[in-house]
Structures are given as C-alpha cells and as structure tokens.
Amino acid sequence: MGAYTLSHDEKNRISVDIYGQSYSIVGRESTSHIRLVASMVDDKMREINTINPSLDTAKLAVLTAVNAVHDYLKLKEELEELENELKRLKG
Amino acid sequence: MGAYTLSHDEKNRISVDIYGQSYSIVGRESTSHIRLVASMVDDKMREINTINPSLDTAKLAVLTAVNAVHDYLKLKEELEELENELKRLKG
Numbered sequence: 001m002g003a004y005t006l007s008h009d010e011k012n013r014i015s016v017d018i019y020g021q022s023y024s025i026v027g028r029e030s031t032s033h034i035r036l037v038a039s040m041v042d043d044k045m046r047e048i049n050t051i052n053p054s055l056d057t058a059k060l061a062v063l064t065a066v067n068a069v070h071d072y073l074k075l076k077e078e079l080e081e082l083e084n085e086l087k088r089l090k091g
Numbered sequence: 092m093g094a095y096t097l098s099h100d101e102k103n104r105i106s107v108d109i110y111g112q113s114y115s116i117v118g119r120e121s122t123s124h125i126r127l128v129a130s131m132v133d134d135k136m137r138e139i140n141t142i143n144p145s146l147d148t149a150k151l152a153v154l155t156a157v158n159a160v161h162d163y164l165k166l167k168e169e170l171e172e173l174e175n176e177l178k179r180l181k182g
Contacts, residue, residue, distance in 0.1 A: 018153050025157065037164065041156045061152030062109050065132045066116065068159030073128065075166050082173045089180050 019045045019057060044068070109133045110148060135159070 011028040016038035025034050044064045049055065055063070102119040107129035116125050135155045140146065146154070 018157070021150065021153070023150070023153065023157070029161070033161075033164070037157055037160045040160045041153065044156070044160075045153075056149075058147070058149040058152055059112065059114075061149055061156055062112070062114065062132065062136075065135070065152055065156040065159050066109070066114070066128055068156050068163055069128045069131045069135075070120070070124075072159055072163045072166060073124070073131075075163060075170060079166060079170050079173065082170065082177060086173060086177055086180070089177070 018042045019060070041068075110136045110151070132159075 012031055012034065013024060013026045014031050014034050015022055015024050016035060017023075018038050018041050023038070025038070027034065041064060044067060045057075045060050048060050048063050048067075052060075052063075103122055103125065104115060104117045105122050105125050106113055106115050107126060108114075109129050109132050114129070116129070118125065132155055135158060136148075136151045139151050139154050139158075143151075143154075
C-alpha cells in the first residue's frame with residue numbers, strides 16, 4: 001500500500017477505508033478532515049452504485065471525481081460572485 | 092455504456108473521454124462546463140499517476156475524488172468566511 005499526498009507540507013499519515021479498499025493519506029490536514037473527505041467519497045461511490053449497479057469500481061470512482069469537480073467549480077463561481085459583491089461594498 | 096447524471100434536471104448528453112475511457116454525461120450544464128470537468132479529472136488522474144505509477148485506475152480515480160472533495164471543502168470554508176464578512180458589512 002502506497003501513501004498519497006493531500007498537500008505538500010506533510011504532517012499526518014492516516015489510513016482510511018473507501019469502498020472496501022484501504023488508503024494511506026498523507027497531508028497537513030487534521031485526521032478528522034481526512035476522515036470526512038474519505039467518508040464523502042465513499043458515500044458518493046455507494047450512491048452512484050445504487051443508481052448504476054453495473055459500473056465497475058474504476059468507473060464509479062471516475063464519476064465520483066466528476067461529481068466532486070463539478071461541485072467544486074459551482075462553489076468557485078459562487079465564491080467569485082461573493083468576492084465581487086464584497087469589493088463593491090468596500091468601495 | 093450507461094449514462095450518468097450530473098444533475099437532476101436533464102438536458103444535455105455529451106460523451107467525454109477520461110483516462111482512456113468514454114463516459115456519457117447527462118446534465119443541465121453546458122457542454123463546455125462538462126468538458127472542463129472531464130479534462131480536470133483526466134489531468135488530475137495523470138498527475139497522480141506520475142507520482143504513483145503503480146496505482147491501478149480505480150485507486151487513481153478514488154484518489155482524484157479524494158483530492159477534489161478536499162478542494163471542495165477548503166473552498167466551502169472560504170465561502171463561509173466571506174459570507175460572514177458580508178453579513179457584518181451589511182448588518
């Protein structure tokens with residue numbers, strides 16, 4: 001089992017289970033943050049599996065990544081709108 | 092090849108290639124948005140593969156999802172801070 005870096009400034013190494021596989025995650029984030037991320041990925045994979053039970057694990061995981069990146073971009077748009085509003089308010 | 096829903100209000104169905112596999116994505120997002128999401132997932136998988144060449148596709152994709160959910164949560168924290176700042180300024 002290899003170790004995978006969540007960020008460059010290494011600190012914590014914790015083991016998490018995602019969809020029946022063990023992953024060793026290395027990063028400066030807290031253990032609880034890493035566990036939350038892992039459980040969100042696990043949940044999403046199970047959710048997509050319920051909708052498409054014929055998909056293999058690789059495809060499930062790719063579609064989970066697609067969903068996560070989609071959510072990320074939507075949130076980024078929201079953030080940019082707020083930043084602009086804040087700029088206007090601050091003059 | 093199945094179809095995977097990016098959002099509930101279906102509109103566009105487009106085919107994208109991620110890490111050598113074809114996926115049919117259904118959603119109300121624009122074609123360019125879906126293509127951007129797919130290319131970001133593809134890029135991240137190739138980046139993680141460069142760091143850990145021994146990983147299989149499923150693990151690469153799971154770690155890509157882990158990274159995307161991590162980025163999402165960090166952005167969400169940032170958004171919440173901005174929302175609070177905005178509330179104070181308006182309040």
